[in-house]
Amino acid sequence: MNYLIETNKLTKQYGKERVVDAVHVKIQKGQIYGFLGPNGAGKTTTIRMMLGLITPTEGEILYFGKPFRKNKIDILQKVGSLVESPSYYGHLNATENLEVYRKILGVNKSRIEEVLTIVGLSHATKKKVKEYSLGMKQRLGIATALLGHPEILILDEPTNGLDPAGIQEIRNLIKRLAHEQGLTIIVSSHLLSEVDQMATHVGIISKGQLIFQDCIEELRRRSTSSICIKVEQTRSAWNLLLAKGLDCTLEDDSITLRNIDDSTVATIVESLVKNNISIYRVKDHKTSLEEIFLKIIEEDSANVARTISR
Known part of the structure; x- marks a missing residue:
């Protein structure tokens, strides 16, 4: 099976602690992949390795079947990302902020208007970003990630800190980007309820290890x-x-x-x-998906405890 993104034994170790431990992520074209796990499980570290922001201790990352390490520049031109909080200049408006990144990427100036329309910010292009709500800032961050016409979009906790209305806006935007723009999207979250409402596939990471990976329907089938x-x-x-x-x-x-x-x-x-x-x-x-998620995490913790006791 051909995967758009694949990791093989991806590992990150700090001292004696393995923050990410031999993770095998497999993502096909067109999927919305919910990367799920408790806070501190290793989600952001994995994503940072997948974006070349930190170097893996061991393992390999493949994009489009090519090793990331040898093709980093070419691959990153096809990947848009938003890791943690978006960066912006508060005293500038949305158009001016995107112009900074547009010059770096070397894309056509008309792309700014296109991405602002896609994320629903065309009505607030002249407003200073420091006056934006948190949800609007997140959408501007996603607009920045879309500037370079990416095939893959990686979003780390994009709904973190948002109110219910803001969460729904981002959730609907992600689904539209996959459906209308044909993007393959990775969304990390610690909330299964959020992943459930937008992801087609899910990977659950706990204590640095990927303990479940399949379509969201397979997770639902575990419900009793x-x-x-x-x-x-x-x-x-x-x-x-x-x-x-x-x-x-x-x-x-x-x-x-x-x-x-x-x-x-x-x-x-x-x-x-x-x-x-x-x-x-x-x-x-x-049984809710949240309960299934917690049960999977608990079973993994119990298995680890039994292994250590031996």
Whole structure:
């Protein structure tokens, strides 16, 4: 399989600490790749290595099937990035800020107007950037990353610190860039809820190691559903359901059944009513992606602890 971006045993070590440990990232053209992990997991360090901002201790990075180390200048011309907070001159307006970068990149002057339109800042081009909201500054940072007509866009925590409206703006912008501009996008975040709403694929990093990598749908398939039924005669109801061959758990004043369909729920309710058992509440619960994410992280931590103890 051909990958647009691929890392092989990518490692960064400071002293005895491996901040990034043999990471294998594989990204195909057109994907929005959510690079997910807790704060301090190694996301930014990995991204900095992928952009040539720091040198890997070990491992290899490939773009378009070519080694990054030997083709750095050519490759970076096809990559736009926003790492942490965007840099700008507060006393200048958006157009003037982009003009500085345009001259460095050597692109046509008309590109400034194009990228400002793409990120939704064409109405505020003459306004000083120091008067921008945080969300507008983030969009200006993305506009800067788009100036050079990149094929790949790498964004490190682009929604960090934004209010809900700003987060939604950036999220919608990222999806539009992938759909309308045909970009391949890497978005790092510590919030699965954000990644879930824009990514097509996800890689989860924990303590420097990539512990999950697949399409977002595969992560959703790990979700389980359960029905919690609160009844008056809990033990009688539980015995009744057990007698019907149902796998259920007795918990205080309620009964929990996992992964059952709607018709089975209807049958259970009908059976309880026929046996004069009062039903107070039937509650549906589906494991959220956030819970799945935390479980993956916890399982990885437990595996590491067991390995160390041996």
